[in-house]
Amino acid sequence: MTLPIDPAKLGSGDIGEKRATLEMDHEEAIEHVREAFVDAGFGVPEEFSPSELLNEKVEGADHDPYYVLGACNPNMADRALDASDNRIGGLFPCNVVVWQEAPGRQVVYHVSIMRIARLVGMAPDDEAWADIVADTGELVDEAWSNLDTA
Numbered sequence: 001m002t003l004p005i006d007p008a009k010l011g012s013g014d015i016g017e018k019r020a021t022l023e024m025d026h027e028e029a030i031e032h033v034r035e036a037f038v039d040a041g042f043g044v045p046e047e048f049s050p051s052e053l054l055n056e057k058v059e060g061a062d063h064d065p066y067y068v069l070g071a072c073n074p075n076m077a078d079r080a081l082d083a084s085d086n087r088i089g090g091l092f093p094c095n096v097v098v099w100q101e102a103p104g105r106q107v108v109y110h111v112s113i114m115r116i117a118r119l120v121g122m123a124p125d126d127e128a129w130a131d132i133v134a135d136t137g138e139l140v141d142e143a144w145s146n147l148d149t150a
Contacts, residue, residue, distance in 0.1 A: 004120075004121070005119060005120075010119070014115065014119065015111045015112060015115050015116055015119070016110070016111055016112025016114070016115040016116075016133075016137060016140070017109075017110070017111050017112075018108075018109070018110045018111075018140065018144055019107060019108065019109050020107070020108040020144065020147050020149040021101070021105060021106070021107055021108075021149055022098075022105070022106045022107075022108060022147065022148065022149060023104060023105060024104065024106060024148075025103075025104060025106075026065040026067070026098070026100045026106055029098050029106035029108070030067050030069070030098050032147065032148065033069060033096055033098055033108055033147065034047075034069055035146070036143045036144075036146035036147050037069065037071045037096060037143045037146075039142075039143070039146050040139050040140075040142040040143035040146060041073050041139055041142070042071040042072060042073050042094075042139065042143065043071070043072050043073070043074065044069050044070060044071050044072075045070060045072055045093060046070030046093055047067065047068060047069045047070055048067075048068055049065070049066065049067050049068075050063070050066050050067075050068060051063035051064065051065055051066035051067075051099075064099065064100045065099065065100040066097070066098075066099040066100070067097070067098045067099070068095050068096070068097050068098075069095070069096045069097075069098070070092075070093035070094070070095055071093055071094045071095070071096050071143075072092065072093040072094060073136070073139055076132065076135060076136045076139065077092065079132050079135075080114060080117075080123070080132050080136075083123065083124065083128050083129055083132060084117060084122055084123040084124070084129075087117070087122045087123065088113065088114070088117050088122060088123055090122065091113040091116065091117055091122070092113070094110070094112075094113050094136075094140075095110070095113075096108065096109070096110045096143075097109045097110070108147060108149075110140060112133065112136065112137065112140070114129075114132055114133045114136050114137075115133055118133065
């Protein structure tokens with residue numbers, strides 16, 4: 001299968017990639033990230049630990065702590081659903097990942113589903129979508145500024 005875009009030509013800004021490091025234990029980091037996003041206007045309607053699931057279900061798996069917070073701003077989600085003819089819902093919620101890099105050191109990671117949806121043709125490449133990308137980016141930037149990073 002040939003990809004319609006060359007992933008090697010995409011930079012972190014093209015996909016809205018963000019990464020931060022927190023000097024705290026894993027459970028504390030999860031709470032801290034959740035609060036940072038809630039304070040920026042997101043809800044967290046879905047969350048789970050892939051590492052716990054995999055360690056339980058896959059023989060020999062020994063994954064370090066890894067946690068996914070499914071963040072959502074209802075106003076942005078509503079606008080994005082309308083502008084994408086409901087297709088963006090296939091990427092909901094906006095995930096923020098926390099994984100343990102080392103004991104007491106956690107990585108927080110996020111990519112913009114709004115930017116990715118535009119790149120893969122799930123959302124229009126128009127001014128209305130550009131506004132959604134910008135507005136959600138501002139909310140994520142606010143959440144990121146709420147993190148106590150290393």
